[in-house]
Amino acid sequence: xxxxxxSASLFxxxxxxxxxxxxxxxNLSTSQTLAMAxxxxxxKAQGKDIISLSLGEPDFNTPxxxxxxxxxxxxxxxxxxxxxxGYVELKEAxxxxxxxxxxxxxxxxNIVVSxxxxxxxxxxxxxxxxEGDEVILPAPYxxxxxxxxxxxxxxxxxxxxSVESDFKITPEQLEKAITPKTKMMWxxxxxxxxxxxxxxxxxxxxxxxxxxxPNIYIVSDEIYEHINFSGTFCSIASIPGLFDRTxxxxxxxxxxxxxxxxxxxxxxxxxxxxxxxxxxxxxxxxANSIAQRATITAVEADPSVLNNMVSAFKNRRDLVVALAxxxxxxxxxxxxxxxxxFPDVSAYFGQTLRGKTINNADDFSMYLLSEANVATVTxxxxxxPNCIRLSYATxxxxxxxxxxxxxxALA
Numbered sequence: 001x002x003x004x005x006x007s008a009s010l011f012x013x014x015x016x017x018x019x020x021x022x023x024x025x026x027n028l029s030t031s032q033t034l035a036m037a038x039x040x041x042x043x044k045a046q047g048k049d050i051i052s053l054s055l056g057e058p059d060f061n062t063p064x065x066x067x068x069x070x071x072x073x074x075x076x077x078x079x080x081x082x083x084x085x086g087y088v089e090l091k092e093a094x095x096x097x098x099x100x101x102x103x104x105x106x107x108x109x110n111i112v113v114s115x116x117x118x119x120x121x122x123x124x125x126x127x128x129x130x131e132g133d134e135v136i137l138p139a140p141y142x143x144x145x146x147x148x149x150x151x152x153x154x155x156x157x158x159x160x161x162s163v164e165s166d167f168k169i170t171p172e173q174l175e176k177a178i179t180p181k182t183k184m185m186w187x188x189x190x191x192x193x194x195x196x197x198x199x200x201x202x203x204x205x206x207x208x209x210x211x212x213x214p215n216i217y218i219v220s221d222e223i224y225e226h227i228n229f230s231g232t233f234c235s236i237a238s239i240p241g242l243f244d245r246t247x248x249x250x251x252x253x254x255x256x257x258x259x260x261x262x263x264x265x266x267x268x269x270x271x272x273x274x275x276x277x278x279x280x281x282x283x284x285x286x287a288n289s290i291a292q293r294a295t296i297t298a299v300e301a302d303p304s305v306l307n308n309m310v311s312a313f314k315n316r317r318d319l320v321v322a323l324a325x326x327x328x329x330x331x332x333x334x335x336x337x338x339x340x341x342f343p344d345v346s347a348y349f350g351q352t353l354r355g356k357t358i359n360n361a362d363d364f365s366m367y368l369l370s371e372a373n374v375a376t377v378t379x380x381x382x383x384x385p386n387c388i389r390l391s392y393a394t395x396x397x398x399x400x401x402x403x404x405x406x407x408x409a410l411a
Contacts (some may be wrong), residue, residue: 059393085280087113096300102233111266114276118144118264137186161173166333174210184218195335222249321341372402372406
């Protein structure tokens with residue numbers, strides 16, 4: 001007789017579940033950004049007035065000209081499997097984008113299109129890392145770098161930075177972190193979560209260190225390239241001697257408000273690009289056909305089409321910086337890109353507020369959720385346990401209300 005399945009929580013105890021599931025998944029941490037966003041949605045569904053500053057997602061719509069390209073692709077019957085590494089027309093458009101915006105001379109053979117930049121990063125880790133290979137991570141770093149590296153057999157080597165150094169690694173720190181086991185360095189600029197942007201001089205200084213170690217490869221995550229208030233942007237692959245050692249990761253999610261379209265891509269040495277294609281061919285194969293056709297239109301567009309959105313983010317940046325400075329105990333840098341504020345809140349550690357003791361950033365973030373109804377993400381998830389991350393990808397009215405609540409909860 002067929003039995004009605006029982007929920008896992010009723011049928012299995014924790015020990016049994018650990019036995020059923022692989023060590024690989026049992027040792028994998030949950031994404032804290034996604035976890036907090038899910039918790040915020042759950043509390044909202046319960047009727048609580050939660051302001052979520054936890055998720056890194058533009059609150060703008062995908063531009064109409066990109067949506068029209070997608071509609072045309074549907075009408076033109078782009079409904080079959082796509083090439084594993086992406087449509088040739090898209091790869092050629094990406095090459096033109098790299099040349100136009102970054103002065104990088106990639107060819108289509110250097111390009112692999114994936115289902116989001118996160119898959120691009122995962123592909124790179126899987127095809128380049130062996131057990132025990134070390135990967136230098138300037139901290140703070142994007143939350144998934146650490147777990148992707150670990151899942152691929154690598155050993156993340158965190159190099160701490162602070163608000164005083166604008167959350168940037170120095171050449172001296174980089175050199176000190178290098179060992180005979182160092183295989184790669186991964187970083188983002190503009191940085192998620194700090195908003196820091198490395199200028200050309202800073203990247204050249206890091207390049208001088210890396211020039212001494214020709215077997216170390218660099219992953220440069222440039223997904224926030226166009227959400228940049230500094231006035232300049234430099235790809236580390238444009239530094240002399242580093243082009244053939246750099247995997248440049250980018251996509252359309254942030255700049256073009258296309259997070260759900262799931263298109264990312266790399267520019268990389270051909271041997272690495274071919275390896276990523278091989279890996280992807282056994283996992284997801286080619287990215288979505290309609291999204292790829294729309295992305296051709298996106299990357300071919302002049303970046304000036306993004307000016308209004310970037311201007312709105314800059315205004316919000318200025319607003320949250322001003323509001324954060326009014327909160328005693330918040331230490332901040334002024335982010336030059338992306339759409340996050342990453343305040344150091346360690347002044348509150350050891351304090352008891354409203355009967356709740358705050359020992360660390362995890363406690364602080366949960367305190368704000370319960371007492372201010374504001375969702376943030378602990379900095380511990382990004383490799384900096386003194387900070388929290390707040391996204392300002394929401395309206396100025398909600399940001400003003402959120403900081404008002406935070407200030408009152410900490411009074």
